[in-house]
Amino acid sequence: MTFGQVLLVAVLAVPALGAVAVAATPRDRAARLVGTVAAALTLLAAVPLVFGGRGWVAWSAGAPAVRPWHQLDLPWVPGLELRFHLGVDGISWPLVVLTALLTLLCCAYTMWRVPDGGSGRALVALLLVVEVGILGTFLALDLVLFFLFFEVVLLPMYAIIAGWGGTDRRRAARKFALYTLFGSVLLLVGVYVVVAAAGTADVVALTGGAGMSRGTQLAAFTLLALAFAVKSPLWPLHSWLPDAHTQAPTVGSVVLAGVLLKMGTYGLIRVAVGVAPEGARWAAPVLGVLAVAAILVGSLVCLAQSDVKRLIAYSSVGHMGFVLLGVATLTTIGIQAALIGNIAHGVITGLLFFLAGAVKDRTGTGTLAELSGLRETSPRLAGLLAFAAVASLGLPGLAGFWGEAFAVIAAVQVGGPLWITLGVLAAVGGALTAAYFLRLLRQVTHNRPSPAVGRVGPGLAGAELTAWVPLVLLALAIGLAPALVLGVAEAPVDALIGVVKP
Amino acid sequence: MTGLLGALLPAVPLVAGLLGLLLPPAPRRDGATGGDRARTVAVALGVTGAAGALALAVALLVTVDGPTEASTTWVDVGGLMVTLGVRLDGAAALVAVAVTAVALAVQVYSIGYLRRGPHDDIDVDHRYPPYAAQISLFTGAMLLVVVAGDLIMLLVGWEVMGLCSYLLIAHDRRLPGAPAAAMKAFLVTRVGDVGFLLGIALLGVSTGSFRIADVLAHDHSGATLTAAGLLLLAGVAGKSAQFPLHTWLPDAMAGPTPISALIHAATMVAAGVYAVARLYPLFTAAPVTLTVLGVVGAITLLLGALAATAQDDIKRVLAWSTVSQLGYMTGALAVGSPSAALFHLLTHAAFKALLFLAAGVVIHAVGTTLMSEMGGLRRTMPVTFWCTVVGLGALAGVPPLAGFWSKDGVLTVAESAALEGTGPAPSWVGWLVWIAGLLGVAITAWYAGRLLLRAFFGTPRLPLVRPHDPPAVLRWPVLLLTVPAALLGLAGFVGAFADRLRFPTVPVAGSEDGLVHLAPGVLLPLALLLVGAVLVTLGWRRDPTADPAVALGPLRPIFARAFRLDDVQHTLVVRPVRALARVARTGDEVVVDGAVEGSGRAVSGLGAGLATLHRAALPRAAAGVLAGALLIGLAAAVIGVNQ
DSSP states (O other): OOHHHHHHHHHHHHHHHHHHHHHHOOSHHHHHHHHHHHHHHHHHHHGGGGSSSTTSSOOOTTSOSOOOSEEEEEEEEGGGTEEEEEEEOTTTHHHHHHHHHHHHHHHHHHHHOOOTTSOHHHHHHHHHHHHHHHHHHHHBOBHHHHHHHHHHTHHHHHHHHHHHOOTTHHHHHHHHHHHHHHHHHHHHHHHHHHHHHHSOOBHHHHTTOTTOOHHHHHHHHHHHHHHHHHHTTOTTSOTHHHHHHHHSOHHHHHHIIIIIHHHHHHHIIIIIIHHOHHHHHHHHHHHHHHHHHHHHHHHHHHHTOOBHHHHHHHHHHHHHHHHHHHHHHTSHHHHHHHHHHHHHHHHHHHHHHHHHHHHHHHHSOOBGGGOOOHHHHOHHHHHHHHHHHHHHTTOTTSHHHHHHHHHHHHHHHHOHHHHHHHHHHHHHHHHHHHHHHHHHHHHHHSSSOOHHHHTOOSOOOHHHHHHHHHHHHHHHHHHHOTHHHHHHHHHHHHHHHHHHOO | OHHHHHHHHHHHHHHHHHHHHTSOSSOOSSOSHHHHHHHHHHHHHHHHHHHHHHHHHHHHHHHOOSOEEEEEEEEEETTEEEEEEEEEOHHHHHHHHHHHHHHHHHHHHHHHHTSOOTTOSSOTTTTHHHHHHHHHHHHHHHHHHHHBOBHHHHHHHHHHHHHHHHHHHTOOTTOTTHHHHHHHHHHHHHHHHHHHHHHHHHHHHHHTBOBHHHHHHSOOOHHHHHHHHHHHHHHHHHHTTOTTSOTHHHHGGGSOHHHHHIIIIISTHHHHHHHHHHTHHHHHTSHHHHHHHHHHHHHHHHHHHHHHHTOOBHHHHHHHHHHHHHHHHHHHHHTTOHHHHHHHHHHHHHHHHHHHHHHHHHHHHHSOOBGGGOOOHHHHOHHHHHHHHHHHHHHHTOTTSHHHHHHHHHHHHHHHHHHTOOSSSOHHHHHHHHHHHHHHHHHHHHHHHHHHHHHHSSOOSOTTOOOOOOOHHHHHHHHHHHHHHHHGGGGGGSHHHHHHTOOTTOOOSSSTTOSOOOSGGGHHHHHHHHHHHHHHHHHHHHOTTSOGGGGGTTHHHHHHTGGGHHHHHIIIIIHHHHHHHHHHHHHIIIIIHHHHHHHHHHHHHHHHHHHHHHSOOHHHHHHHHHHHHHHHHHHHHHHHHHO
């Protein structure tokens, strides 16, 4: 086993064992500490995956379109020809690191504050199980394995929302579970169609279509894209998201928005587009139109929204619209924009949910009308909220800009009346995004403090800063040096587009 | 060497700003000492950043000779090159000097302006560290626009500037209207920036690179150029407050007065004009864009001047005068002379910064911004009075003050474009700009005179206030700014200065024989200037207590509300968008989510129904079982027979 393979296994095994250890530790605080250490070790294992393994397969006519830096390919259920095939490349690595980082921050945050509803020990254990599922989804290079990991996430996330959420948590959790389960059924059927038609479940072999007929590809893409559209979520299949986000505890929202949605966009790029490129080309205009509809509808709904967490949840609909627009263009620029948009959204929306949670914890309300004047009582919290909002509205120089601007540029590059229109509408959506975030800031931070805000003290807890500062720095770093994400993604995206474009 | 200077130029204030943001934002409620220390550090950081940038800008101005490029790859997105680099020439260095000089003046002035006085019931220096840091960021962002060698880099500075203006306009906690004004400033400019981004996207995709040198060198198709030019102009209209996106600028007066000086003189509004000058060859290659710019510029020029005549708020008079002067600059660009536009930009930076800082002194002294409550300040505030006289003279174009020469430069180019057709756009655009410019001279003289007479002459209208000239920290920035406001126009005679503003790439006659012109044509604007000045003096003489604006008669309320364009914008844009947002929310909740919830309810209803069916009493259940058995038996028999 090479060092890379050890790391690959460690990235999945450490949080899995950590979850068991947390569950087995009797004392609550010690258990949370064990969980945080496990999450930290996972991050430590995830980061060095970037080293080594790159460039040893030069591009040649016969090389596969997916060339993992490290991979592990073991027989798993030989009778069913199932393989335990993991691998990491430039498309998945940034998401792996983001997942590990956000889980670590959430665990560290839980050290300080456990939301009402259950023990902190159980919450940390569930977070680690969710992490295993998400990381597995990003690492799996076998469709059946991918599906399994995709499903692992569902129930612990349901438990997190139903156990530690707000007042209406059970309904929201049920809706989340049932709706995304509906998507999973489609994914299962899609995977079955692909495996039955191509005779293999290996993503490396399947990428590029593996000689599947046009009809099969169209059917497979439709099924897979619908499944991922539910998870991403793509308008109009998004309505599980606002309820789930609003009711979930802070750490649940952070993981949900930060990385769980990315399973959908990642799956769309790696599985749906990669495995059924002909279907992708066929459906691209529809996907593009829906993505832009998501941007516009999401922004407009945010403009009329009256709850902070719900507003941020809907903003995810708009932001994922930009990501999906990038994917729909099926160009190198578009996919690159989607990847960096994914990461930026994870960082920034994770931060936004942390901050919204902090505001809600302090004031006891998330209703916009009851919040005002935060900068008078807690200037640092208000400043951080302003930073996150500004990053999220895509200010150039911060992380959110690259994904959105280059999704628009990709649409313009594709050209033709449809795509130019989509690009223009997406850019208008950018202005609407600014409008609702400024409305949020104006309401929450300016003017005289409302009674709810008047009680808030200026101080921030150390645990809060520990959780937020890495995200602030990342938003700045990715904004100033987008090559952090785009540099590693360049070769795999080129290879992917090479097989997708005829 | 020059490249390094250019790279350091925006970096110094940006770093100072980012460091400043780390300071404690507000003084602690219990002890004042911590807050005071933070304030001192913030002042030091702000002033050092601005002064360092000024030194760098001057060094750059001295060393730069001819266009210099230096760039490195920032990121390569799918074959589209985004570079990190500087593009320096004389014009960039001159604008950089203006930006940094005004920024330094504003940083120093703010120390005194945002300090809690004995009569203030509320601490005005609340949150001083972020305020100073945001000024530094603002300066750095503008300098980034000035030196940027890449369109994406330019966009970064462009939008960060919009953000800083938003933050600074909303700074004053005492004004309830400030947050709304700040939001308006950011949103209106952001709407323009939609066009700017799309224009950049078109050019970048057409070129395969965002480097300005590559974009300018590339042979674009005519349609691309026209579309990209018009889209860029949308962004320019937003930043440089051109009709119909000018509405944010007067409202931005809610910001502290030094911020008004910064926005109006050196940053933000200057960026649009500068960006057009920077990319000028693209616009001359698509003359339609310059025609549009000329029409917009002429409308803006007159609109701003007329609106300025009826304002009572001293800062709003100055704000509308900025709108009008920006019309001169865009008009100059439209008739083919970026040199004249930038010359006016520089002199305007000097005299408008002076005017705002002097107005700030007046506001500081009398505690109001309304001219109807001022009057007679000439005797009590002589220094401020004379500084304002110089500023207003320069604004109106009184020779030999700065504005006279630069405005005359614009008018000369417009005249030649009108009479001889030397401009890149059709000659009627020249006529439009020229006539609007000439009318503007008379109107400017009228409202500048009105401001002077209402605020400084006559008898004091607030008897309880004892106004006095300001302390040194406010006085010196004002005094020093009078020097360029008075003399910068004469620099047009200096060859080295004129050379630096020359655009070798511009294939247009008219402006190329120098920046300043002493031809008989100069008499026409001078005569109009006299007409305006005499009219306002006569009106004032008739009744020194009355506002000369009564002479406007029924037009006065219309001018005061700037042709009610705010209402138009509200009716045509804001309200429909809000309504649409409500519709979208309802639609999303009732239709999209309703379908989901509905199908969920339908399924549970169906399940409940089936469950009820199964919950039957014994006789019916027995009958059901028997009927089922019978059916299966029948089916088996039928299938068996068939086989």
